[in-house]
Amino acid sequence: MKLKLSQLLFLILLSLFACNDKTSESKMNDSNTTSKKNTKEKLNETNMKENTMVLIEIIKTVRSKISDSTDVSWSGFESVNELQTELDKDIISLESGDFSSLKTYKVYFLPTGEFQEISMSNSWGEEYLKLANKFDEYYKKIQ
Numbered sequence: 602m603k604l605k606l607s608q609l610l611f612l613i614l615l616s617l618f619a620c621n622d623k624t625s626e627s628k629m630n631d632s633n634t635t636s637k638k639n640t641k642e643k644l645n646e647t648n649m650k651e652n653t654m655v656l657i658e659i660i661k662t663v664r665s666k667i668s669d670s671t672d673v674s675w676s677g678f679e680s681v682n683e684l685q686t687e688l689d690k691d692i693i694s695l696e697s698g699d700f701s702s703l704k705t706y707k708v709y710f711l712p713t714g715e716f717q718e719i720s721m722s723n724s725w726g727e728e729y730l731k732l733a734n735k736f737d738e739y740y741k742k743i744q
Contacts, residue, residue, distance in 0.1 A: 652742045657695050659736050660706060663716055664688040666725055675718040684719075703740065710736045 667688065671681050678684040691702040709715045710733040720729030 649743055652739045653695070653700065655739045656703065656706070656736060656743075657692060659732050659739070660688065660692055660695070662732060664692065666720070666723070666728075671719065672722040673719055675722055676715040678715065684715075700743075703743075706736070707740055 664685070667681065667685055669681055671684070673679075673681055673684055676684070678687075691706070694702060711717075716733070717726070717729055720726045
């Protein structure tokens with residue numbers, strides 16, 4: 602079978618276009634995969650921020666329960682001032698992105714932990730249970 606030069610050129614050009622289409626399709630698939638990964642990472646980052654904000658709000662709620670007359674005698678704190686100072690300092694750290702204190706708060710929310718003892722001594726035990734359950738729920742989401 603003899604091909605004319607024009608037919609041969611046509612076949613060569615056709616095969617080049619087919620290769621370019623496959624390369625373009627591959628690049629598009631790679632781009633879509635990267636885009637999906639970036640979107641997923643952004644969603645995870647957004648979820649992390651939202652979940653952390655809920656944890657901060659829970660800690661702020663506990664802080665709002667603490668006044669100069671709060672009984673801390675059954676907790677590990679020496680004074681109300683010590684508790685208030687720690688809460689205030691940690692809230693500022695958490696809001697600035699330093700989450701290192703969250704493990705401490707996980708312990709504070711445990712049964713017989715500092716917050717349960719304080720809540721029971723100061724008549725907000727029911728609210729403590731709701732806060733502790735919510736804290737546990739959102740703490741798990743960021744782990």
